[in-house]
Amino acid sequence: DVKVTQSSRYLVKRTGEKVFLECVQDMDHENMFWYRQDPGLGLRLIYFSYDVKMKEKGDIPEGYSVSREKKERFSLILESASTNQTSMYLCASSFRGGGVAFFGQGTRLTVV
Amino acid sequence: QKEVEQNSGPLSVPEGAIASLNCTYSDRGSQSFFWYRQYSGKSPELIMSIYSNGDKEDGRFTAQLNKASQYVSLLIRDSQPSDSATYLCAVNENNFNKFYFGSGTKLNVKP
Numbered sequence: 001d002v003k004v005t006q007s008s009r010y011l012v013k014r015t016g017e018k019v020f021l022e023c024v025q026d027m028d029h030e031n032m033f034w035y036r037q038d039p040g041l042g043l044r045l046i047y048f049s050y051d052v053k054m055k056e057k058g059d060i061p062e063g064y065s066v067s068r069e070k071k072e073r074f075s076l077i078l079e080s081a082s083t084n085q086t087s088m089y090l091c092a093s094s095f096r097g098g099g100v101a102f103f104g105q106g107t108r109l110t111v112v
Numbered sequence: 113q114k115e116v117e118q119n120s121g122p123l124s125v126p127e128g129a130i131a132s133l134n135c136t137y138s139d140r141g142s143q144s145f146f147w148y149r150q151y152s153g154k155s156p157e158l159i160m161s162i163y164s165n166g167d168k169e170d171g172r173f174t175a176q177l178n179k180a181s182q183y184v185s186l187l188i189r190d191s192q193p194s195d196s197a198t199y200l201c202a203v204n205e206n207n208f209n210k211f212y213f214g215s216g217t218k219l220n221v222k223p
């Protein structure tokens with residue numbers, strides 16, 4: 001059974017905190033993605049990684065950074081959390097070349 | 113910016129009817145197409161994938177792709193209340209491996 005696991009289901013953080021969201025996949029996928037999902041805006045790509053230590057900016061990278069030191073793990077970092085980063089964050093992974101994307105269970109982050 | 117357009121709905125159908133969900137995309141280079149179902153508060157789960165023009169059937173679900181018209185659709189036959197969810201259309205441009213999602217169509221199936 002394919003598995004993408006996000007470290008937290010719910011998080012509450014204070015403005016200005018550094019926040020780490022972790023994602024682990026066990027499918028040996030090359031690609032990993034971080035999306036945020038907001039009502040009416042759909043899924044927006046924050047960052048994408050196609051290999052270890054490789055990353056590409058998505059459509060909304062401002063205020064975020066990522067780290068991929070191992071193939072199975074992709075971390076999203078909010079350098080200084082702000083209230084407008086309150087959202088549902090979804091991690092996904094896929095094989096290279098157009099394969100299906102599998103999603104983690106999501107992290108609902110609230111910044112107060 | 114590559115765009116994937118869906119009618120946000122809600123689309124309401126009675127139980128047992130056919131639900132028809134539509135999606136258009138802007139990038140002619142798109143090669144892979146997916147339909148995901150997302151229940152409220154949950155993450156998206158794959159329903160169908162389609163890669164070539166025509167129809168692909170899986171149980172009660174049929175995906176239809178027309179690359180010339182840049183159009184992909186999902187038909188749900190014999191709709192059930194448990195099909196009530198938001199359906200996301202996604203396209204992938206294989207060269208770049210990125211997925212682009214529509215904002216989703218909310219489907220309500222009434223008993």
